[in-house]
Amino acid sequence: MGNIIETRDLWKVYRMDGMAVEALRGVNLVVEAGEFVALVGPSGSGKSTLLHLIGAMDTPTRGEVHLNGRTLAQTNDAGRTRLRCHEVGFVFQTFNLLPTLSALENVEIALRLAGVSRRERRARAIELLERVGLGERIGHLPRQLSGGERQRVAIARALANRPALLLADEPTGNLDSATGQVIVGLLRQFNTEGQTIVLVTHDPEIAAQAGRVLRIRDGRIQP
Amino acid sequence: MFDVAFKNLGARKTRSILCILAVVVSVYLNGSTATMNNWMYETMTSELARYMGKIYVQQGGSSYPPFDSTIAQATAEEILARTDLGLNREESTPLVFVRTERAMMPFMPAQAAVIGVPVGKENVLLGHTEAAAGVNRFPDAASDVTILGEQAAGYYQATVGQDVIINGQKLRVIGVLKPSAMGNLDRSAVVPLPASQHIFGKEGMVSAVLLTAGDVNRVEAIAAALRQDYPVLEVNTQDDLLTEARKVLQFPLFYMRMMSLTGFIVAMAVIMSTMVMAVMERTREIGTLRAIGASRRLILGTILAEILLLSLMGGIPGALLSMPMAALMRTRLPTPVQLTQIVLFAVVAGALGGLYPAWRAARVDPMEALRYE
Numbered sequence: 162m163g164n165i166i167e168t169r170d171l172w173k174v175y176r177m178d179g180m181a182v183e184a185l186r187g188v189n190l191v192v193e194a195g196e197f198v199a200l201v202g203p204s205g206s207g208k209s210t211l212l213h214l215i216g217a218m219d220t221p222t223r224g225e226v227h228l229n230g231r232t233l234a235q236t237n238d239a240g241r242t243r244l245r246c247h248e249v250g251f252v253f254q255t256f257n258l259l260p261t262l263s264a265l266e267n268v269e270i271a272l273r274l275a276g277v278s279r280r281e282r283r284a285r286a287i288e289l290l291e292r293v294g295l296g297e298r299i300g301h302l303p304r305q306l307s308g309g310e311r312q313r314v315a316i317a318r319a320l321a322n323r324p325a326l327l328l329a330d331e332p333t334g335n336l337d338s339a340t341g342q343v344i345v346g347l348l349r350q351f352n353t354e355g356q357t358i359v360l361v362t363h364d365p366e367i368a369a370q371a372g373r374v375l376r377i378r379d380g381r382i383q384p
Numbered sequence: 385m386f387d388v389a390f391k392n393l394g395a396r397k398t399r400s401i402l403c404i405l406a407v408v409v410s411v412y413l414n415g416s417t418a419t420m421n422n423w424m425y426e427t428m429t430s431e432l433a434r435y436m437g438k439i440y441v442q443q444g445g446s447s448y449p450p451f452d453s454t455i456a457q458a459t460a461e462e463i464l465a466r467t468d469l470g471l472n473r474e475e476s477t478p479l480v481f482v483r484t485e486r487a488m489m490p491f492m493p494a495q496a497a498v499i500g501v502p503v504g505k506e507n508v509l510l511g512h513t514e515a516a517a518g519v520n521r522f523p524d525a526a527s528d529v530t531i532l533g534e535q536a537a538g539y540y541q542a543t544v545g546q547d548v549i550i551n552g553q554k555l556r557v558i559g560v561l562k563p564s565a566m567g568n569l570d571r572s573a574v575v576p577l578p579a580s581q582h583i584f585g586k587e588g589m590v591s592a593v594l595l596t597a598g599d600v601n602r603v604e605a606i607a608a609a610l611r612q613d614y615p616v617l618e619v620n621t622q623d624d625l626l627t628e629a630r631k632v633l634q635f636p637l638f639y640m641r642m643m644s645l646t647g648f649i650v651a652m653a654v655i656m657s658t659m660v661m662a663v664m665e666r667t668r669e670i671g672t673l674r675a676i677g678a679s680r681r682l683i684l685g686t687i688l689a690e691i692l693l694l695s696l697m698g699g700i701p702g703a704l705l706s707m708p709m710a711a712l713m714r715t716r717l718p719t720p721v722q723l724t725q726i727v728l729f730a731v732v733a734g735a736l737g738g739l740y741p742a743w744r745a746a747r748v749d750p751m752e753a754l755r756y757e
Contacts, residue, residue, distance in 0.1 A: 209754070218675060218750045239679060245750065246677020257672040257753055261391040270388075274677040318676065330754065 164227070165326050165357045166192040166215050171224035173210050173380075184210040186380035187224070192359060194325070197352040199371035200361045207380040208361045209330055215359065216249045216328045217241040229325040246274050250319030254331035256311040258303040264290060264314045265299040271321040282321075289317035293347060309340035316347060320356070327351070329360040333367055345370050385682065389689035396662065400694065403658040407698020407730055408705065410651035415706025415726040417640040417647075419718065423710075424636065427567040428629045437600040438475075439607050440620040442592040448625050449497070449568050450592040451483045455617065457581075460593045463614070469606050475596035477505040480580040482591075484550060484573075485539075496539050497572045498550060500580025500590075506531075508594060509574065510561070518544035518559030527579050531559040533570040540573070548573065553583045651730055652737035655694055659687065659741035663748075670745055671752025680746040687745045691738035692731065699730030 173185040184207045192198050200208040213219040214226055217233055218241075226233040229248050236244065245251075250271075258267045265286050272282035290299050293313035295306075303311055312332060319327055329348065333341030345367050352358050352372070360371060368374050376383040393400040441463060442453035460478040464471070480500030487494050501509045503522045510520055510531075520531060530548065532540060537560040540548040547554050550573060564570055581587050597603045603621050610619045620628065663670070670683055703718075703726040710717050718726065 213751065213754070218754075242674070242677055242679050245675060251675055251753075253672070253675075253753060257668070257675075259388075259669055259672070261395045262388070270673075271676050274673075274682070322677075 163194055163230070164191050165194050165196075165229055166190060166359070167225075167227040168211075168215065169225045169227075171211070171214060171226065172222045173207070173214060173219070174222045183380055185214070185221070188377075188380070188382055190215075190375070190382060192326075192357060194357050195352075195355050197349065197358045197372040198360070199368035199374045200359065200377055201363070201365070201368045201374060202377035204363075206377045208377045210380075211377065212328050212330055212359065212361050216251060216326075217244040218251075246271075247322055248325045250322070250324040250327045252312070252315050252319050252327065252329040252332045254334040256303070256308070256315045256335070258311055258314055258318075260303055263300050263302055264295060264306065264310075264317075267303070267314055268317045268321050271318045275322045277322075285321060286317070289320060290314070293317050307340075308336050309343055312336065312340075312344050313347065316344070316351075320351065325357060327356055327358045329358065331361055331363065333362065333364060338366075341367060385686040386689050386693070389686055389693055392662070392666070392686075392690055393693060399658060399661070403654055403694055404698040406654040407651050407695060407734070408702040410647040410654070410733070411699050411702025411726060411730045412705045413647035413650075414644045414729050415703050415718070416709040417644045418722070418726065419706060419710040421637060421640050424633055428626075428633060436622050437597055437603055438622065439595040439597065439603060439610070440592055440625060441595065441610060441614075442618045442620070443616060448620075448629060449481045449494075451481050451494070451497070453481075453591045453618070454586075454589050455591070455593065457588050457590050459614070459617075460590050463593055463595070463610070469595075469609060470598045470602050471606070472596040472598045475508055476594060477502055477508045478577065478590040478593050479509065480577060480584070480586060480589075480591050482580065482584050482586075494568070495571060496536060497568060498580055498583070499569070499572045499574050500577040501574060502577045506574070508596070509569070510564075513564040513566075513569065514562050515559040516562045518557070520559050520561060522558075522576055526558075526576050528553070528555050529558045529576070529579075530555040531561060531574045532557055533561050533572045533574070534563045535570045536573050539571070550575075551583045553579075555579070648729065648733050651695075651698070651733035654737070655691060655734045656737035656740060658694070659691060659738055660744070662690070663687065663741045663745045666745075667748055667752050670748040671750055671754075674748060674750035675753040683748065684742050684746040687742040688735070688738060691734045691742070695730040695734030696727065699727040702730065703727050 168188055168190045171185050171188040175182045175184055188211060200211060202208045214221050215228065217228065228244060231244065259270065262270065268286035268289055269282045272285060287299060290296055293316055295310060295313055298306065298310065306314065333344055336344060348358055348360065349370060362368050442450040443455045444453050457478060464473065464476055482498045483494040484498055485494060485496040499509060503524065503526055506521050514520060516534065522529060532542065542548045542557050544557050544560060546557050548557060555575060581589065597606050607619045607621050610617065673683060703723045706726060707717055
C-alpha cells in the first residue's frame with residue numbers, strides 16, 4: 162500500500178510576543194494507507210500542530226508534507242481548500258456542527274462543497290448517518306442531539322466525500338468515557354474498512370485502540 | 385447557499401427583524417422623497433406648460449404664482465391696449481392672485497387661493513379645464529359668484545348652488561372644475577376680477593398681466609420691447625418662469641436629496657453593523673466551513689446572499705409603503721420601474737454596507753475552527 166502522509170524535516174515556528182516558539186522541530190512521519198495512528202503527548206508537545214499541517218489547514222515554516230501524493234508546499238490557498246474538501250476529513254473536539262442546519266444538512270454541506278448533485282448527496286448523507294446509528298435523527302438540529310450524537314454527525318460529515326485521510330483532533334475530549342469508547346469504536350470500524358485515520362488524544366486508553374501509537378514531545382516524535 | 389443564508393438570518397430573528405425594519409424605514413424615506421421630488425417637478429412643469437407662447441408681466445416679486453406682485457390696473461390696460469406688440473388680445477388678460485391659506489411648508493403651493501379674472505376672459509385662465517358640476521364660465525355681469533377648482537371645492541366643502549365665504553364676502557358657487565394640470569388652479573376659487581379686487585381691497589390693482597403673442601415666434605421680441613418700455617415690471621416668458629421656479633425649488637430638492645442620502649447611509653450602516661456582528665459571532669462556524677473545504681469565494685457569496693436577503697426583505701415593503709405617500713401627494717403612483725429602482729436603492733446600500741463584513745468573513749482562517757475557547 163502507498164503512503165497517505167509523508168513529512169520530511171517538518172518545522173513550525175510561531176511568533177508569540179516577539180519570541181520564537183518552535184512547535185515542531187524536524188518531524189519525519191510516514192502514515193500508510195489503511196493505518197490507524199494515534200498521536201499522543203502532553204499539552205504543547207506539537208501533536209495538534211502536526212495534525213493541522215498534514216490536514217492542509219496550516220503551512221509549515223520549513224520542511225515538506227506529502228498528502229496522498231501531493232506536495233503541500235506547492236499548493237496555494239485554493240489548492241489547500243480543495244484538498245481539505247476532497248482528500249481530508251476533519252473531526253473536531255467541539256464537534257463544530259453548523260447550528261442552524263439539521264444533522265442531514267450538516268453532512269450534506271460537505272458534499273455540496275464538493276459539488277455532488279442534490280440527489281446523490283441526500284442518499285449518501287442518509288446512508289452515512291445510518292452507518293453511525295443516527296438514521297432516526299437526521300432532521301434534528303445539533304442542539305437537539307447529545308454530545309456523542311453530535312460527534313457521530315461530525316464523523317459522518319468528515320467521511321462524506323470519501324477522503325483518503327480522516328483526522329480527529331481529541332474527538333473524545335468533550336465526551337464521557339463510555340461515549341468516547343463508542344466514538345473510538347466507530348472510528349475503528351471505519352478503519353477496518355480501509356479508512357486511514359490519524360487521531361490526536363491525551364487519553365492512553367483511546368490511544369491503545371489505534372494500530373500504531375506515536376509519542377510527541379517538545380515538537381519531536383519520540384523514537 | 386441562499387438556503388443557508390436564510391437559516392442564518394432566521395437563527396438571529398430579533399436582530400434580523402430590527403435590521404429589516406431599519407432598511408424598511410430608510411427605503412420608505414427614499415421612496416417618499418423621490419415621490420415628493422417627482423411631485424414638485426410635475427406640478428411645476430405641468431403648471432408652466434400652460435405658458436408656452438405666453439408672457440407674464442408682474443411687479444414686485446418674480447415668483448410664480450404672483451401673490452406678492454401688484455401692478456396698477458391702468459398700466460395693465462395700457463399694455464393690453466398696445467397694437468404695436470402683435471398680441472392676441474382675446475387670449476390676454478389681467479389677473480388677480482391672492483393667497484387665502486398659506487402652504488403647509490414654505491416650498492409647497494398655497495393650500496387655498498383666489499384668482500380674479502375678467503368676465504369673458506375665463507378661457508385664458510381655465511383653458512380646456514371643464515366643469516365637473518355647474519359651469520366653467522361666468523355669466524355676463526356676474527359679480528358675487530365663484531367657480532371652484534377641484535381641490536378648492538373640497539377645501540370649502542361646497543357644491544354648486546351653495547355659498548362660500550371668502551374674506552368675509554359671500555359668494556355663490558356656480559361651478560366646480562374637473563382636475564386640471566395646474567395645481568394652483570385646482571386649489572383656487574376663481575372669481576370675477578372686480579369682485580376679487582373688492583374682496584381684498586385691491587381696487588385699481590391687479591397682480592399680473594398674462595399676454596399671448598399673436599405669433600409664437602415673437603414671444604422674446606415682445607418680452608424685450610416690454611422690458612425696455614416698462615423697466616420696473618418683471619416680464620417673464622415660459623423659460624423665465626421655469627428658471628425662476630427651478631431656483632425656488634433648488635433648496636427643497638437639495639433638502640430632499642439630503643434626506644434620501646441619509647436614508648441610504650442609515651441602510652448601509654445598519655446592514656454593515658448587523659453583518660459585522662454576525663460575522664464576528666460566526667467566526668468559528670466560518671472557520672469550520674473553511675476547514676471542511678469551503679472556498680473564500682463561497683464564504684463571500686454566503687455573506688452577500690444574507691445581505692441581499694436583508695436588503696430585499698427591507699426594500700420591498702419599504703418601496704410599497706412609499707406608495708400611499710404618492711397617493712397622498714396626488715401624484716402618479718410609482719411605476720414598476722420606479723419601484724424596482726427604490727428596491728435597488730436598498731440592494732446597493734446593502735452591497736456597499738456588506739462589502740467589509742463579506743471581505744472579513746472571506747479572510748477567516750480555517751484554523752479558527754480549532755479555537756476551542
